[in-house]
Amino acid sequence: xxxxxxxxxxxxxxxxxxxxxxxxxxxxxxxxxxxxxxxxxxxxxxxxxxxxxxxxxxxxxxxxxxxxxxxxxxxxxxxxxxxxxxxxxxxxxxxxxxxxxxxxxxxxxxxxxx
Amino acid sequence: xxxxxxxxxxxxxxxxxxxxxxxxxxxxxxxxxxxxxxxxxxxxxxxxxxxxxxxxxxxxxxxxxxxxxxxxxxxxxxxxxxxxxxxxxxxxxxxxxxxxxxxxxxxxxxxxx
Numbered sequence: 001x002x003x004x005x006x007x008x009x010x011x012x013x014x015x016x017x018x019x020x021x022x023x024x025x026x027x028x029x030x031x032x033x034x035x036x037x038x039x040x041x042x043x044x045x046x047x048x049x050x051x052x053x054x055x056x057x058x059x060x061x062x063x064x065x066x067x068x069x070x071x072x073x074x075x076x077x078x079x080x081x082x083x084x085x086x087x088x089x090x091x092x093x094x095x096x097x098x099x100x101x102x103x104x105x106x107x108x109x110x111x112x113x114x
Numbered sequence: 115x116x117x118x119x120x121x122x123x124x125x126x127x128x129x130x131x132x133x134x135x136x137x138x139x140x141x142x143x144x145x146x147x148x149x150x151x152x153x154x155x156x157x158x159x160x161x162x163x164x165x166x167x168x169x170x171x172x173x174x175x176x177x178x179x180x181x182x183x184x185x186x187x188x189x190x191x192x193x194x195x196x197x198x199x200x201x202x203x204x205x206x207x208x209x210x211x212x213x214x215x216x217x218x219x220x221x222x223x224x225x226x227x
Contacts, residue, residue, distance in 0.1 A: 031214060032214055034215065034216055036218075041202075041221075041223070042220065042221070043120075043204060043218045043219055043220040043221045044204065044206075044218040045218075046215055046216065046217065046218075049214075049215045089157070089158070091158075091216070093208070093214060093216070099146075099165055100146070100208075100214075101160060101163060101173075102148060102160070102206065102208070102216055103160065104150075104157050104158040104160075105157060106156070106157040107157055
């Protein structure tokens with residue numbers, strides 16, 4: 001059974017810091033891994049998608065890496081801003097893209113203080 | 115463009131009443147569709163997923179059911195709601211292609227009273 005774990009559960013940093021969020025999964029047979037952002041009471045916004053054959057993806061101040069063999073991914077946020085405050089979720093597409101399940105971690109709640 | 119619609123945004127229902135939440139997608143065909151529930155302070159729990167019309171896989175035995183009457187329509191239902199059905203329900207879709215990115219609706223906040 002695929003399990004996804006995110007560490008830490010919560011994080012509070014001053015504005016301007018660089019930070020790393022961690023995601024691990026138990027079964028390396030994934031099709032891809034996706035990082036999402038969720039603001040309170042809202043749906044999920046896709047941040048980055050990493051295919052199983054890729055090692056990293058970048059979008060602006062965000063960089064996500066994937067080490068499929070060790071079952072780990074990290075989301076790096078550079079020069080954090082108060083607007084980055086949200087819950088960050090990672091999810092793996094387990095199995096194939098045609099019949100796969102999207103399995104989520106519990107999320108990391110980030111607070112960036114001005 | 116590809117969009118996903120989910121309604122209603124909020125719902126307050128008494129215990130024992132029926133439920134119907136609808137999710138539709140536009141701008142794509144033959145998507146994989148998913149229903150998730152997020153309880154307060156918890157992660158997303160996969161409830162149902164569907165890879166095609168009439169094809170429903172249930173992940174967790176519970177008081178809910180799902181149906182897919184059309185390619186781009188996914189419905190979550192209950193005949194009699196329980197207090198424990200309260201939560202934030204999210205619909206998601208994935209197009210089975212090289213870029214299998216998942217997209218989510220804005221969610222329905224269900225409160226059973």
